[in-house]
Amino acid sequence: MELKPNQIICGDCIEILSGIDEPIADLIFADPPFNIGYKYDKYHDKVESKNYIDWTKDWMLACCKALKPAGSFYIAIGDDYAANVKVIADEIGLTMRNWIIWHYTFGQQTKAKFARAHTHIFYFVKDKDNFTFNDRAVRVPSDRQLVYNDKRSNPEGKMPDDVWDTFSRVCGTFKERQGWHPCQMPEILLARIIAASSKAGDVVLDPFSGSGTTAASAYQYGRKYIGIDMSNDYCEKTRERLEELEKLEWEENFKRLEIKRLCIEMGFSPEQVMASEKIFYFYKSQLDLRFDGILEISQKEITDILNSFGKFEVCRNKNITDDQSSNLIFN
Numbered sequence: 001m002e003l004k005p006n007q008i009i010c011g012d013c014i015e016i017l018s019g020i021d022e023p024i025a026d027l028i029f030a031d032p033p034f035n036i037g038y039k040y041d042k043y044h045d046k047v048e049s050k051n052y053i054d055w056t057k058d059w060m061l062a063c064c065k066a067l068k069p070a071g072s073f074y075i076a077i078g079d080d081y082a083a084n085v086k087v088i089a090d091e092i093g094l095t096m097r098n099w100i101i102w103h104y105t106f107g108q109q110t111k112a113k114f115a116r117a118h119t120h121i122f123y124f125v126k127d128k129d130n131f132t133f134n135d136r137a138v139r140v141p142s143d144r145q146l147v148y149n150d151k152r153s154n155p156e157g158k159m160p161d162d163v164w165d166t167f168s169r170v171c172g173t174f175k176e177r178q179g180w181h182p183c184q185m186p187e188i189l190l191a192r193i194i195a196a197s198s199k200a201g202d203v204v205l206d207p208f209s210g211s212g213t214t215a216a217s218a219y220q221y222g223r224k225y226i227g228i229d230m231s232n233d234y235c236e237k238t239r240e241r242l243e244e245l246e247k248l249e250w251e252e253n254f255k256r257l258e259i260k261r262l263c264i265e266m267g268f269s270p271e272q273v274m275a276s277e278k279i280f281y282f283y284k285s286q287l288d289l290r291f292d293g294i295l296e297i298s299q300k301e302i303t304d305i306l307n308s309f310g311k312f313e314v315c316r317n318k319n320i321t322d323d324q325s326s327n328l329i330f331n
């Protein structure tokens with residue numbers, strides 16, 4: 001069977017991916033049900049642990065069949081089965097490059113134990129010596145640049161670390177919230193993964209597409225997408241979500257998403273970015289690096305887009321208090 005890019009396919013990902021003739025994906029992002037009793041329309045999310053682990057191996061193998069030799073494979077998973085995913089990955093010959101913790105900033109409140117507020121995201125590759133990793137697409141201004149005016153700072157900013165704590169869950173008030181899926185991932189989290197681990201025109205595959213976040217981010221980044229979900233309803237609604245985005249050319253979407261992602265990664269609201277000459281300087285330098293060779297963007301365009309955003313959630317910036325940011329001195 002041949003899979004064509006830019007489609008959302010309804011069906012069982014194991015059956016579909018096991019049946020393909022050639023590897024098709026440059027990047028796979030998989031966010032399977034966690035076996036914790038979430039309410040999906042079709043999938044029953046509470047099965048015997050052994051069955052869940054066997055099934056995990058089956059879909060990971062099917063994904064490996066679909067992944068090109070230089071491809072990257074990210075898997076989001078909860079605490080209960082993170083260790084199993086790592087063991088299976090070792091067995092099937094994947095190389096782990098990062099074990100990322102996504103700290104999504106607030107969890108469900110508990111009484112008898114600490115509130116859970118994170119998800120594991122594994123970053124694997126098929127070939128440890130041959131893969132795409134665009135560091136300039138994900139670097140962020142460092143504290144050396146922003147706070148300490150340190151001349152030793154790298155002008156290209158710093159690599160984010162493997163604890164991701166600036167991306168909030170998609171709350172009810174967020175514009176991107178679809179409302180018809182129980183566990184939608186944020187577009188900017190997918191944007192970071194797609195920016196780092198794929199190139200323009202690459203194929204990004206999501207075997208558990210859900211509300212279609214991966215396809216939505218891939219489209220906005222000028223990548224091709226393939227989403228698979230067993231729910232006809234989720235697939236239908238995802239196609240509608242993509243049709244909305246496709247009203248704008250990917251370049252327009254890309255600029256907006258990238259400008260928003262950098263605000264959130266730096267922990268500043270658009271107003272804060274524009275209020276300080278120094279913050280804006282580093283913000284724009286970082287954007288220039290990210291856009292280099294992809295798109296031209298002027299200062300006016302950046303400020304127009306920043307001004308056009310309604311309020312969006314930025315996580316507290318740990319290193320720079322409001323007080324400090326207003327006192328930053330431009331060298």
Ligand SMILES: C[S@@+](CC[C@H](N)C(=O)[O-])C[C@H]1O[C@@H](n2cnc3c(N)ncnc32)[C@H](O)[C@@H]1O
Nearest residue numbers: 012013031033043184185208210211213229230
């Ligand atoms: C955790 S959700 C994915 C959410 C997605 N990352 C998002 O941002 O919307 C898991 C999805 O896997 C789907 N699913 C479960 N088993 C499947 C299978 N065997 N093949 C394809 N989809 C499946 C469910 O219907 C559900 O929508």
